[in-house]
Amino acid sequence: MPAPGTAVPGIGYHVEVSGLRITAPRPDSGEAVIVHDVSFAIPRGGVLALIGESGSGKTTIALSLMGHARPGLRIAGGTVRVGGTDVLSLDAAGLSALRGARVAYIAQSAAAAFNPSRAIMDQVVEAAVLHGLMSRAEAEAKAVALFRSLALPDPESIGRRYPHQLSGGQLQRLMAAMALVTGPELVILDEPTTALDVTTQVEVLHAFKRAVREQGATAVYVSHDLAVVAQMADRILVLNQGRVREQGPASQVLKAPADDYTRTLVDAARPAARPAAPAAADRAALLEVRGLTAGYGRVGADGMPAVPILRDVSLSLRRGGTLGVIGESGSGKSTLARVIAGLVRPSGGQVLFDGAPLPPGLEGRAKDQFRRIQLVFQNADTALNPAHTVAGVLGRPLGFYHGLDRAARERRVRELLDLTRLPAAVAGRRCGELSGGQKQRVNLARALAAGPDLLLCDEVTSALDTVVGAAILELMAELRRELGLAYLFISHDISTVRATCDEVLVLYGGTVVEAGGRDAFRRAPFHPYTDLLVGSVPELEPGWLERRRAGAPVPSLPGPPGAGLCRFLPRCPVRLAGTCDRVPPPRRRLSAGNETLCHHDEDTLMRLQATRAEAAC
Amino acid sequence: MTDAAAPLARTGAPLAWARSLPLTGKLGLALVLLWLAVAALGPALAPHAVGAFVSPEVFARPGAAHWLGTDYLGRDVLSRLLSGARYTVGLALAAALLASGTGTALALLAAVGGRWLDEGLSRLMDTLISIPSKIFALVLVAAFGSSLPLLLLVAAVTYVPGAYRIARSMAVGLYQMDYVQVARARGEGRLYVARAEILPNMVGPLLADFGLRFVFIVLLLSGLSFLGLGVQPPDADLGSLVRENISGLPEGASAILAPALAIASLTVGANLLIDAVSGKGRR
Ligand SMILES: Nc1ncnc2c1ncn2[C@@H]1O[C@H](COP(=O)(O)OP(=O)(O)OP(=O)(O)O)[C@@H](O)[C@H]1O
Ligand code: SF4
Ligand SMILES: [Mg+2]
Numbered sequence: 001m002p003a004p005g006t007a008v009p010g011i012g013y014h015v016e017v018s019g020l021r022i023t024a025p026r027p028d029s030g031e032a033v034i035v036h037d038v039s040f041a042i043p044r045g046g047v048l049a050l051i052g053e054s055g056s057g058k059t060t061i062a063l064s065l066m067g068h069a070r071p072g073l074r075i076a077g078g079t080v081r082v083g084g085t086d087v088l089s090l091d092a093a094g095l096s097a098l099r100g101a102r103v104a105y106i107a108q109s110a111a112a113a114f115n116p117s118r119a120i121m122d123q124v125v126e127a128a129v130l131h132g133l134m135s136r137a138e139a140e141a142k143a144v145a146l147f148r149s150l151a152l153p154d155p156e157s158i159g160r161r162y163p164h165q166l167s168g169g170q171l172q173r174l175m176a177a178m179a180l181v182t183g184p185e186l187v188i189l190d191e192p193t194t195a196l197d198v199t200t201q202v203e204v205l206h207a208f209k210r211a212v213r214e215q216g217a218t219a220v221y222v223s224h225d226l227a228v229v230a231q232m233a234d235r236i237l238v239l240n241q242g243r244v245r246e247q248g249p250a251s252q253v254l255k256a257p258a259d260d261y262t263r264t265l266v267d268a269a270r271p272a273a274r275p276a277a278p279a280a281a282d283r284a285a286l287l288e289v290r291g292l293t294a295g296y297g298r299v300g301a302d303g304m305p306a307v308p309i310l311r312d313v314s315l316s317l318r319r320g321g322t323l324g325v326i327g328e329s330g331s332g333k334s335t336l337a338r339v340i341a342g343l344v345r346p347s348g349g350q351v352l353f354d355g356a357p358l359p360p361g362l363e364g365r366a367k368d369q370f371r372r373i374q375l376v377f378q379n380a381d382t383a384l385n386p387a388h389t390v391a392g393v394l395g396r397p398l399g400f401y402h403g404l405d406r407a408a409r410e411r412r413v414r415e416l417l418d419l420t421r422l423p424a425a426v427a428g429r430r431c432g433e434l435s436g437g438q439k440q441r442v443n444l445a446r447a448l449a450a451g452p453d454l455l456l457c458d459e460v461t462s463a464l465d466t467v468v469g470a471a472i473l474e475l476m477a478e479l480r481r482e483l484g485l486a487y488l489f490i491s492h493d494i495s496t497v498r499a500t501c502d503e504v505l506v507l508y509g510g511t512v513v514e515a516g517g518r519d520a521f522r523r524a525p526f527h528p529y530t531d532l533l534v535g536s537v538p539e540l541e542p543g544w545l546e547r548r549r550a551g552a553p554v555p556s557l558p559g560p561p562g563a564g565l566c567r568f569l570p571r572c573p574v575r576l577a578g579t580c581d582r583v584p585p586p587r588r589r590l591s592a593g594n595e596t597l598c599h600h601d602e603d604t605l606m607r608l609q610a611t612r613a614e615a616a617c
Numbered sequence: 618m619t620d621a622a623a624p625l626a627r628t629g630a631p632l633a634w635a636r637s638l639p640l641t642g643k644l645g646l647a648l649v650l651l652w653l654a655v656a657a658l659g660p661a662l663a664p665h666a667v668g669a670f671v672s673p674e675v676f677a678r679p680g681a682a683h684w685l686g687t688d689y690l691g692r693d694v695l696s697r698l699l700s701g702a703r704y705t706v707g708l709a710l711a712a713a714l715l716a717s718g719t720g721t722a723l724a725l726l727a728a729v730g731g732r733w734l735d736e737g738l739s740r741l742m743d744t745l746i747s748i749p750s751k752i753f754a755l756v757l758v759a760a761f762g763s764s765l766p767l768l769l770l771v772a773a774v775t776y777v778p779g780a781y782r783i784a785r786s787m788a789v790g791l792y793q794m795d796y797v798q799v800a801r802a803r804g805e806g807r808l809y810v811a812r813a814e815i816l817p818n819m820v821g822p823l824l825a826d827f828g829l830r831f832v833f834i835v836l837l838l839s840g841l842s843f844l845g846l847g848v849q850p851p852d853a854d855l856g857s858l859v860r861e862n863i864s865g866l867p868e869g870a871s872a873i874l875a876p877a878l879a880i881a882s883l884t885v886g887a888n889l890l891i892d893a894v895s896g897k898g899r900r
Binding site: 342365367374375377382383384396446 | 799802813818
């Protein structure tokens with residue numbers, strides 16, 4: 001049977017867009033064209049993915065399917081037909097009816113879509129009842145059925161909860177329920193999982209796919225992540241600067257891209273492994289962390305802070321090496337970087353830098369210690385002071401650490417811009433006036449200006465597009481070769497970490513659950529949490545999602561584990577009743593050189609993970 | 618709001634900035650500039666000496682000889698108004714600068730100085746703010762007698778806590794920003810962090826707040842003068858002009874209307890300007 005998306009042209013399509021042109025009128029005559037002459041068609045029940053970098057016009061096109069143009073934009077030409085209706089010729093009442101009942105939109109951030117002071121159910125059924133499509137009781141029954149098919153916990157009663165009582169992934173699924181309850185014929189999903197952790201993303205993707213299919217709806221899936229798109233779409237349309245670069249069946253676009261730009265995207269989605277640093281002659285640790293405990297809030301009588309985050313974390317990073325730290329949101333990755341930088345005072349343990357203990361807070365650190373450890377934050381938007389110019393931002397560490405005079409500073413600023421592949425002209429610009437990728441380069445250049453030995457990089461590419469992010473990673477690898485820098489590389493993305501780092505450390509709930517060389521993270525056995533992480537990264541291959549879900553999910557235990565017990569216990573699919581919930585897990589060294597914190601020994605882990613792998617095939 | 622003030626500082630093109638204001642903002646700006654000019658040049662422009670008795674007629678109507686008529690002693694109202702404005706505008710400006718400057722400095726100190734300093738300062742300000750300003754002023758003036766430095770001090774002290782609160786909430790918010798954390802992790806001193814990283818991002822809202830305090834202080838000083846506790850004769854600010862001519866009220870003498878209108882136009886003008894500037898930033 002041919003996949004629904006491969007219908008032959010000429011047969012009645014459900015959604016047809018032709019010659020769509022969207023412009024931004026400029027006050028000073030002329031207008032900028034945002035979307036150039038885009039055409040596509042989707043058969044009933046098909047899923048089309050719009051893919052491209054940020055600014056490529058994905059969301060703009062998706063919104064036009066509902067007849068909507070964002071403020072400042074104008075739909076200047078073309079037609080959009082949904083199920084025979086000419087959307088662009090509808091009046092306000094017609095559009096409102098279309099959006100309420102026939103076309104649904106699921107946005108990136110669910111948290112923003114819910115009113116925090118109203119119960120979930122009221123918000124989910126509101127549109128259906130308001131548009132008079134069904135009675136309240138019918139709508140609620142439909143909603144509960146959707147909650148169930150979206151695999152939400154307690155489908156009967158979850159509607160009585162409030163948004164703050166739910167996690168990001170749950171809210172995202174509830175938003176899908178809100179969109180699907182009216183039984184729309186077209187569903188637009190705009191980066192619906194971008195803000196989620198990988199482990200959550202898999203669940204949500206799966207739930208979306210099933211719910212959309214059960215409804216028999218046509219779907220448009222907007223994303224910048226090719227691997228995610230590969231799981232969701234029948235057809236892919238590649239956009240760049242408002243133009244269609246390529247469109248075709250998903251497997252063809254992914255396996256045999258015809259367009260150069262698509263090829264760049266596909267390459268960027270598969271980070272090439274960089275060669276490990278040459279085993280330096282001096283293996284002495286540059287940074288060593290021993291038994292670190294840290295958190296936020298007042299430190300109690302027992303020496304523990306009110307909100308403990310890191311527990312007994314140890315690591316070691318040699319000169320010129322790269323250590324990747326991965327873990328999900330809230331696992332304490334940023335906290336670890338902050339403790340090393342001195343911004344958060346540890347409540348126990350020690351940080352050694354170049355053999356000497358670092359003072360726990362900022363006070364008492366020598367200027368040279370400050371200089372040698374530099375922090376690069378995730379979000380360059382907030383890491384650069386909007387009131388300063390690029391030259392000012394880069395000049396400060398030069399003057400502060402190296403006492404350079406004005407002329408020498410200017411010269412060095414030019415060198416730094418050159419080193420980070422930025423045009424010299426940006427020096428006079430204010431930081432707010434740069435693009436995301438440029439900001440991140442300035443952010444890096446500022447750290448380099450100090451002449452550091454160690455960079456603490458907190459999710460430096462997470463806020464960037466795949467292509468721009470890949471360029472930054474490339475730059476970092478080059479700098480490391482040229483300047484002999486060591487990186488503590490924080491990320492939530494295990495494939496980036498595996499590709500860029502020599503050593504990897506996995507944090508879960510503030511404890512190190514696994515640590516070792518990167519090769520140990522390519523093959524089982526892993527710690528059960530690492531296994532979950534590794535298995536949750538979507539692969540660039542259609543059908544991966546279905547295969548990976550072959551194993552049924554384990555019900556999670558309520559509440560946090562008791563003191564000293566394995567932090568992963570509530571979610572662990574292979575926990576041992578009677579052991580894991582009684583005895584703290586031991587650290588074991590496995591034959592690949594990695595260390596795990598788990599009751600299972602190497603052979604058992606191997607067996608468990610092998611059977612899962614087989615079941616998957 | 619930062620954006621609203623930015624063009625002024627950034628491009629050095631005040632004209633373009635003024636042109637970008639909405640109509641009410643332009644009106645406000647014109648009124649404020651007019652009163653600043655009067656404060657600067659007023660006595661030089663005055664046709665008569667402040668205290669000179671120039672007419673045998675009291676509460677004369679406006680005419681060719683005396684554009685705004687004469688007051689209850691037969692003095693030239695225009696001349697008295699022109700020199701009275703200097704006291705009101707000058708004193709209020711100085712007091713507002715003192716209040717906003719002190720408030721901002723203390724707020725920055727609280728933001729970068731650690732928890733104890735922050736707690737201490739904030740409690741102190743809470744105490745100050747709970748004293749009713751008029752009563753506080755009355756007590757001090759009654760105790761020490763009225764003088765210009767005392768009025769300045771009273772007005773400033775009254776409005777420091779308000780300025781502090783606003784500035785502190787901004788500074789504490791900015792202190793959490795990543796760029797401030799980066800500066801701290803670089804080993805920068807607290808003063809540098811406050812001055813170079815935090816302060817520049819507060820300027821816009823601070824200017825709006827400054828304007829508001831200026832208006833409050835004009836009203837406070839005028840009120841005090843009206844009660845006879847402000848600027849003392851033979852000098853007179855706008856408030857004392859209203860007071861001394863109160864007996865002309867039944868006949869609607871220009872001697873009382875003119876200074877009252879002056880106070881109104883100054884405060885309304887400043888308010889319009891602030892609204893326009895901060896409203897522009899919000900959009
Ligand atoms: N100043 C603070 N006060 C109290 N709790 C905090 C503070 N900063 C962070 N936390 C909490 O500490 C925990 C760990 O935060 P951290 O920022 O280290 O996580 P992370 O692993 O970097 O997550 P992400 O991937 O989302 O950046 C979170 O639960 C967070 O809510
Ligand atoms: S110790 Fe037990 S609960 Fe923890 S990861 Fe291992 S098997 Fe799972
Ligand atoms: Mg983080």
